[in-house]
Amino acid sequence: MSKLNLSPNLEDTDGFYEGLLNAHNGLKDADIHALNARLILILANHIGEQDILEEALSAASAALKRD
Amino acid sequence: MVQARYQTAFRLYPYAKVADQAASTPRRHPVVIIGGGPVGMGLALDLGKKGIPCLVLDDHDGVGMGSRAICFAKRTLEICDRLGCGEQMVQKGVVWNLGRVYRGEREVYHFNLLPEEGHKRPAFINLQQPYFEQCLVEEIRAEQAKGAPVEIRGKNRLIGLEQKDDHVLIQVDTPDGPYEIEAEYLVACDGASSPTRDLMGLGFDGRTFEDNFLIADIKMKADFPTERRFWFDPPFNRGKTALMHKQPDRVWRLDFQLGWDIDRAAEIDPDKIKSRVAAMIGKDIDFELVWTSIYTFRCASMEQYRHDRVFFAGDSAHQVSPFGARGCNGGMQDIDNLAWKLAMVINGQADDSLLDSYHEERKYGADENIRNSSRTADFLTPRNPAHVLFRDAVLDLVEHYEFALPLVNSGRLSTPCTYDGSSLNSMDALPNGPMRSRPGSPMPDAPIEDGYLLDYVATGRFSVLGINCDLPEHIQLKSYTLPCLSLRSERDVLAERYLGEAQSAVFLIRPDQHIAGRWPELNTLALEHAFETATGGS
Numbered sequence: 001m002s003k004l005n006l007s008p009n010l011e012d013t014d015g016f017y018e019g020l021l022n023a024h025n026g027l028k029d030a031d032i033h034a035l036n037a038r039l040i041l042i043l044a045n046h047i048g049e050q051d052i053l054e055e056a057l058s059a060a061s062a063a064l065k066r067d
Numbered sequence: 068m069v070q071a072r073y074q075t076a077f078r079l080y081p082y083a084k085v086a087d088q089a090a091s092t093p094r095r096h097p098v099v100i101i102g103g104g105p106v107g108m109g110l111a112l113d114l115g116k117k118g119i120p121c122l123v124l125d126d127h128d129g130v131g132m133g134s135r136a137i138c139f140a141k142r143t144l145e146i147c148d149r150l151g152c153g154e155q156m157v158q159k160g161v162v163w164n165l166g167r168v169y170r171g172e173r174e175v176y177h178f179n180l181l182p183e184e185g186h187k188r189p190a191f192i193n194l195q196q197p198y199f200e201q202c203l204v205e206e207i208r209a210e211q212a213k214g215a216p217v218e219i220r221g222k223n224r225l226i227g228l229e230q231k232d233d234h235v236l237i238q239v240d241t242p243d244g245p246y247e248i249e250a251e252y253l254v255a256c257d258g259a260s261s262p263t264r265d266l267m268g269l270g271f272d273g274r275t276f277e278d279n280f281l282i283a284d285i286k287m288k289a290d291f292p293t294e295r296r297f298w299f300d301p302p303f304n305r306g307k308t309a310l311m312h313k314q315p316d317r318v319w320r321l322d323f324q325l326g327w328d329i330d331r332a333a334e335i336d337p338d339k340i341k342s343r344v345a346a347m348i349g350k351d352i353d354f355e356l357v358w359t360s361i362y363t364f365r366c367a368s369m370e371q372y373r374h375d376r377v378f379f380a381g382d383s384a385h386q387v388s389p390f391g392a393r394g395c396n397g398g399m400q401d402i403d404n405l406a407w408k409l410a411m412v413i414n415g416q417a418d419d420s421l422l423d424s425y426h427e428e429r430k431y432g433a434d435e436n437i438r439n440s441s442r443t444a445d446f447l448t449p450r451n452p453a454h455v456l457f458r459d460a461v462l463d464l465v466e467h468y469e470f471a472l473p474l475v476n477s478g479r480l481s482t483p484c485t486y487d488g489s490s491l492n493s494m495d496a497l498p499n500g501p502m503r504s505r506p507g508s509p510m511p512d513a514p515i516e517d518g519y520l521l522d523y524v525a526t527g528r529f530s531v532l533g534i535n536c537d538l539p540e541h542i543q544l545k546s547y548t549l550p551c552l553s554l555r556s557e558r559d560v561l562a563e564r565y566l567g568e569a570q571s572a573v574f575l576i577r578p579d580q581h582i583a584g585r586w587p588e589l590n591t592l593a594l595e596h597a598f599e600t601a602t603g604g605s
Binding site: 033034037038041042045 | 456457459460461463464468470471474
């Protein structure tokens with residue numbers, strides 16, 4: 001059974017998205033990657049549960065594949 | 068002819084001609100051990116103490132030069148205590164518990180390896196491998212004097228073997244020419260490039276890591292602290308890692324990451340090494356080079372550690388990166404596991420199927436070591452830009468937020484394997500018992516009235532531990548006598564490690580001090596069943 005929540009769950013969807021974009025504004029490519037790596041690690045630590053994280057990795061990889 | 072492959076540090080078992088070489092038909096030996104390194108000698112000592120005749124064949128006549136393995140873990144020391152030579156090792160070794168990790172010139176964090184009290188042995192000692200081997204050989208000599216049936220033959224090289232129905236036929240070369248012997252069981256402890264494995268045409272699959280490391284063992288008078296110090300991106304080795312570790316005799320292990328594309332000949336040049344060392348320890352400090360080596364590493368394992376009458380132990384069966392000290396410490400757990408099984412089968416106390424559990428349990432242990440050691444190598448030697456990205460992100464985050472500390476991987480140091488799921492375990496029958504003493508675990512040490520628990524466990528045989536239960540002195544199961552140790556415990560360390568919320572407990576302890584089963588009180592029928600299970604019956 002899936003433990004990863006793939007239904008809408010953000011308290012403030014547009015507010016979060018705006019903040020995400022703002023954080024990336026004006027960054028060079030290398031810093032964009034560096035920022036995202038840090039963000040991923042911070043969020044992963046907050047989630048903590050290994051099976052949810054593994055599902056999230058799979059879900060992200062699956063969404064990368066195009067037909 | 069037996070060509071030397073390396074220089075020896077101590078000549079401990081010079082070649083001598085023996086009667087087997089002139090025998091008209093090959094002599095039969097119960098156990099022949101190929102290779103007299105720490106694993107082979109450890110096995111010989113363990114078998115010899117159990118009265119099992121064994122013969123060690125080594126193609127040299129002493130201990131190889133170079134410190135090589137230097138970190139010996141608590142579990143290895145506990146095994147050596149059981150074998151009688153742990154104290155000598157600890158006396159000679161350097162005890163350390165503190166590790167520091169730096170990035171550039173700043174300390175990022177430090178850790179204490181054993182934040183827990185109540186263990187006789189420290190988390191680790193540092194001791195040059197030749198000393199470790201010498202302690203084992205000296206203990207074998209002491210046991211031989213008391214009648215232990217161990218024989219060591221120096222300059223005896225394995226050159227052929229053939230599995231027969233009830234033995235292995237072995238061809239051996241010596242300075243006086245070749246001869247043949249037979250072995251009921253052969254154990255290959257002949258290292259990562261195992262000649263036994265090659266002669267049998269067996270594979271050794273794994274991953275090679277694209278990196279070179281330089282070891283420089285130096286002798287100096289300067290007093291650096293007794294700590295493991297690890298650097299990411301230090302000023303003296305930019306973009307790479309470095310390690311500094313203390314050994315006995317004022318010797319220090321320095322380890323420099325070099326990268327993949329290097330000029331090996333230039334890097335091993337003593338002048339180049341000396342300038343690296345000076346940049347690390349400071350230009351004003353006098354030192355001499357004791358031993359240097361450039362190594363690459365791989366993580367590899369055989370598919371099967373048992374092939375009929377031939378067993379593989381230590382590096383011959385599995386190889387790991389040096390980070391985490393899981394090579395020699397893993398090998399010592401192999402022989403700890405194999406010796407009692409061979410002894411019981413040879414003595415007719417257990418069926419041959421018990422020997423299959425050696426592969427089952429130690430392959431499980433080796434997989435754990437390979438997993439840990441590969442993960443460390445991936446952190447230290449990122450393989451692509453994405454790996455670099457996350458490694459650097461971790462190292463940056465750790466300076467801001469505590470959560471990132473456990474992600475830094477400069478080596479996950481060897482801890483003993485718990486054989487979860489082993490076919491020798493009985494179901495855990497102690498409700499709310501502590502996890503750390505569940506069936507499959509190596510017994511955790513604990514202080515007791517007269518010292519430490521592990522010193523009071525019967526050596527070399529199955530035994531029973533009772534806490535807050537009155538056990539007889541012995542329990543007789545058919546032809547096997549189990550000595551019993553009865554202890555009282557209330558709200559102390561022993562209770563925390565062995566009782567948890569239970570009022571009392573009974574443990575069946577294997578000869579290697581792993582726990583085979585546990586119950587709230589003595590139930591002879593359950594004990595008998597667990598003993599059968601733990602000795603390979605069903």
